[in-house]
Amino acid sequence: MPTRHAEPRGAARASPPGATAQRRRIGAAKLSAPPLRPGIVDRPVLLDLVMSASEAPVVLVSAPAGYGKTTLLSLWRSRDERPFGWLSLDATDNEPAALVAGLAAALDPILDLGDASPDDILPALVDACIERRRDFVLVLDDLHLVTERRCHTALGYLGERLPAGCQIALATRTDPPLPIASWRAHGRLAEVRVAELSLGVAEARAVLAAAGVRPPDEQVAQLVERTEGWPAAIYLAALSIRDRPHAEDFVERFAGTSRHVADFLSEDVLARQPEDVITFLLHTCLLDELTAPRCNALTGRSDADEMLRALERSNLFVVPLDEERRAYRYHHLFGQYLRAELARREPELVPELRRRAGRAGRRRQPSRELSDAERRILRLLATDLSLREIGRELYLSTNTVKTHTRAIYRKLGVSSRSDAVKAGAPPGGSPG
Ligand SMILES: Nc1ncnc2c1ncn2[C@@H]1O[C@H](COP(=O)(O)OP(=O)(O)OP(=O)(O)O)[C@@H](O)[C@H]1O
Numbered sequence: 001m002p003t004r005h006a007e008p009r010g011a012a013r014a015s016p017p018g019a020t021a022q023r024r025r026i027g028a029a030k031l032s033a034p035p036l037r038p039g040i041v042d043r044p045v046l047l048d049l050v051m052s053a054s055e056a057p058v059v060l061v062s063a064p065a066g067y068g069k070t071t072l073l074s075l076w077r078s079r080d081e082r083p084f085g086w087l088s089l090d091a092t093d094n095e096p097a098a099l100v101a102g103l104a105a106a107l108d109p110i111l112d113l114g115d116a117s118p119d120d121i122l123p124a125l126v127d128a129c130i131e132r133r134r135d136f137v138l139v140l141d142d143l144h145l146v147t148e149r150r151c152h153t154a155l156g157y158l159g160e161r162l163p164a165g166c167q168i169a170l171a172t173r174t175d176p177p178l179p180i181a182s183w184r185a186h187g188r189l190a191e192v193r194v195a196e197l198s199l200g201v202a203e204a205r206a207v208l209a210a211a212g213v214r215p216p217d218e219q220v221a222q223l224v225e226r227t228e229g230w231p232a233a234i235y236l237a238a239l240s241i242r243d244r245p246h247a248e249d250f251v252e253r254f255a256g257t258s259r260h261v262a263d264f265l266s267e268d269v270l271a272r273q274p275e276d277v278i279t280f281l282l283h284t285c286l287l288d289e290l291t292a293p294r295c296n297a298l299t300g301r302s303d304a305d306e307m308l309r310a311l312e313r314s315n316l317f318v319v320p321l322d323e324e325r326r327a328y329r330y331h332h333l334f335g336q337y338l339r340a341e342l343a344r345r346e347p348e349l350v351p352e353l354r355r356r357a358g359r360a361g362r363r364r365q366p367s368r369e370l371s372d373a374e375r376r377i378l379r380l381l382a383t384d385l386s387l388r389e390i391g392r393e394l395y396l397s398t399n400t401v402k403t404h405t406r407a408i409y410r411k412l413g414v415s416s417r418s419d420a421v422k423a424g425a426p427p428g429g430s431p432g
C-alpha cells in the first residue's frame with residue numbers, strides 16, 4: 001500500500017472521476033504546450049539556467065505579459081529528455097477540485113494514474129511520483145488566473161512533497177501566494193524573472209532578423225534600450241518596421257503609443273486590471289519616480305505604499321529603483337502608454353496632476369542614494385573585473401550584479417561603466 005500523505009486542509013476532496021477520463025474531458029488544447037512558431041529565437045543561457053536547476057522541485061517563471069514565459073517553457077520542453085505534462089490554466093481551474101483534476105489529467109500519461117481514487121487524488125499523485133520513480137516536469141501556465149486560496153493550498157502541498165527529479169514549472173504574471181521565501185531558503189525553488197527574460201542586443205537582433213528586418217546595430221541597441229528587452233515589444237516593433245520604408249525614424253520614435261504595442265498593453269494588460277488599479281496607474285504615470293508619498297499626493301489615497309508593492313508583485317511593469325523598495329518607476333514603454341491613455345481618457349485632469357507631480361518632485365529624492373550593495377559593486381566596477389567575476393567576489397549571481405549595475409547607472413544618470421565610475425568617485429578618490 002502506498003503511504004498516504006496528510007491531505008492539505010481545505011484542498012480538494014471531492015475530485016471528479018479517474019484521471020484518464022478527465023484528460024478526455026479537459027481536451028488536448030489545454031493539456032499541450034502551444035507549438036513554437038517559426039522565428040522563435042533560442043535562449044541557451046536561460047535554458048541552461050532552468051535545466052541546471054533540476055534539484056529544485058519548483059521553477060517559478062514570473063514576469064509581465066509578453067516577457068516570453070510560455071515560449072521559454074515550450075523551448076525547455078523541446079530540449080529536456082524528461083516527459084512534460086502541460087496544463088494551460090484558465091478561469092475554470094480556479095476551483096480546487098477542477099485544478100487537481102487538471103493536474104492529474106496532465107500527469108496521467110506519465111504516471112498512469114488511471115482510476116486514482118477521486119477522494120484523495122492529490123496524495124495519490126504524490127505517492128505515484130515517489131513510487132513510479134519517473135522524472136518529469138509539470139508545467140502550469142498562466143497561474144495568475146488561479147486566485148482561490150484552496151487552489152494555492154493544493155499547489156503548496158505538491159511543491160512541498162515532490163521528490164527529486166520531478167519538477168513543477170509555474171508561469172505567471174503575478175507572484176503566487178505560495179511559500180516562495182521558504183522554498184527559496186531551502187533550495188527548493190529556481191526563479192526566472194524579468195532580469196533573466198529580457199532580451200539582450202544579440203537576441204533582439206535575432207528576433208528582428210527572424211521577422212525579416214535587419215536594422216543596423218545601433219538601432220537594435222536603441223530598441224533594446226527603449227523596450228528594456230521586453231520580447232513582445234521587440235517582436236511588435238519588428239512587425240512595424242517591416243511595413244515601413246524608414247526604419248531609422250521608426251526606431252527613434254518607437255514608443256508605448258506605437259499602435260501594436262498600445263493595442264497589446266490595452267488588451268492584455270490594462271483591460272484586465274480592476275478599476276482602482278487602472279485609476280492608480282493613470283494618475284501616477286506623470287511621475288518619473290514613484291514613491292509612496294508622491295503617489296499619495298497625486299491620487300489622494302493613503303495606501304500607495306501597499307499599492308506599489310502590489311503592482312510589483314503583479315509584475316505590472318513597475319521597476320524597483322532601490323533594494324528597500326522605496327521608489328519605483330514604470331517600464332518606459334508602459335509609462336508612455338499610460339500617459340497617452342491619461343490624456344485620452346481624462347484630459348481635463350492632466351494640468352492638475354502635472355502641478356501635483358511638479359510639487360511632489362521637488363521634494364528630496366532619497367532613492368538616488370546608492371545602497372550598500374550598490375556601493376560595493378561600484379567599487380569593483382572601477383577594476384577590470386567582469387560582472388561575473390564581481391558576482392563571485394561578492395557572492396552574488398551575475399544577474400543580481402547586472403540589476404544593481406543598472407540601478408547604479410540610473411541613480412548616477414549615466415549609461416556606461418566608465419561614466420558610472422567617474423560619477424561615483426568622490427573628488428580626488430575612488431568610489432566609496
Ligand atoms: N525566444 C523568443 N524568440 C522570439 N520571440 C519571442 C521569444 N520569446 C518571446 N517572444 C515574443 O514575445 C511574445 C510573447 O511571448 P510569450 O507568449 O512567451 O510571453 P508570456 O510571458 O508567456 O506572456 P503572457 O503573460 O501574455 O502569457 C511572443 O509572441 C514572441 O513574439
Ligand SMILES: [Mg+2]
Nearest residue numbers: 069070071142
Ligand atoms: Mg504565456
